[in-house]
Amino acid sequence: MKYLLEECFSRELQVLTGMFGREQIAADFPRLNEIHQCTEKMWRDYVKRLPGRSVRYLLIAEAPPWSPPGRRPEYVLDPASRSRTLMRALRRAFLSPALSMGLDGDQALGEFAEQGLLVVDSIPFAMNYLNSRSKPQYGTLVGLTVHSYLRKKLLSSSLSFSPKMRIAFSVKKNAVAIMKALGPQLVLEKAKFVLIPEQIGVNEAGYPDADKLRCIYGLEPKAE
Numbered sequence: 001m002k003y004l005l006e007e008c009f010s011r012e013l014q015v016l017t018g019m020f021g022r023e024q025i026a027a028d029f030p031r032l033n034e035i036h037q038c039t040e041k042m043w044r045d046y047v048k049r050l051p052g053r054s055v056r057y058l059l060i061a062e063a064p065p066w067s068p069p070g071r072r073p074e075y076v077l078d079p080a081s082r083s084r085t086l087m088r089a090l091r092r093a094f095l096s097p098a099l100s101m102g103l104d105g106d107q108a109l110g111e112f113a114e115q116g117l118l119v120v121d122s123i124p125f126a127m128n129y130l131n132s133r134s135k136p137q138y139g140t141l142v143g144l145t146v147h148s149y150l151r152k153k154l155l156s157s158s159l160s161f162s163p164k165m166r167i168a169f170s171v172k173k174n175a176v177a178i179m180k181a182l183g184p185q186l187v188l189e190k191a192k193f194v195l196i197p198e199q200i201g202v203n204e205a206g207y208p209d210a211d212k213l214r215c216i217y218g219l220e221p222k223a224e
Contacts, residue, residue: 005032005124009125009144009148011144012148012149013125016125016137019132019135028127031068032126032127034073035064035073036064039073039078039121042078043077046113046118047118049110051113054162055117055161055162056162056164056165056166057116058120058165059090059170060167061120061171062121063122064121066127073126076090077119086208088210089170089201093210093211095108099111120154121149121150122145122174133171133177138173142177146181154188161189163191165193166217167193167216168200168216176197178195179195179197
């Protein structure tokens with residue numbers, strides 16, 4: 001059986017196999033495909049909530065988290081997913097403390113969309129990359145997927161991008177690999193957006209940080 005991921009990202013899959021080993025990828029691949037299909041639908045559903053499909057704030061993440069078979073995939077744009085580190089940081093950055101505590105997942109996503117926030121992953125494979133980001137293959141993988149997945153996804157979704165759109169990253173080594181692959185800018189149609197290390201929105205421990213994101217996006221502190 002040939003899976004969607006294999007059809008669309010065969011070169012990228014070869015690099016992924018070099019990172020994790022043939023046996024692990026063979027065992028995990030049906031689940032990777034399930035997560036991909038599920039999260040892609042959630043992403044498209046969220047895009048429809050953006051007023052005019054216009055993006056003012058772009059958050060470049062790494063990949064959906066791995067989850068074992070039989071469970072609903074976790075995903076930051078899934079209203080039913082538990083609030084992980086990235087979602088908590090986005091809530092504190094974009095919502096007032098009262099709203100951050102009071103809104104359920106669907107309502108919070110609605111607020112994000114209303115403000116023009118879009119989250120996009122740079123890798124289509126939902127692997128655990130924590131111990132693999134220092135491998136040479138990681139940079140090679142991101143160098144491929146930033147074009148075949150991230151840019152292609154943004155350009156093929158009838159989105160419009162504010163000329164003043166601000167970009168942040170949620171994973172430091174992923175951001176460094178993207179900047180190495182793209183150079184100093186992300187080009188979307190005729191628009192060019194500068195990419196610099198100061199857009200990496202994580203704290204010293206490497207976790208997404210609300211204060212950093214608020215600064216990158218030029219957001220005012222939210223009142224109580």
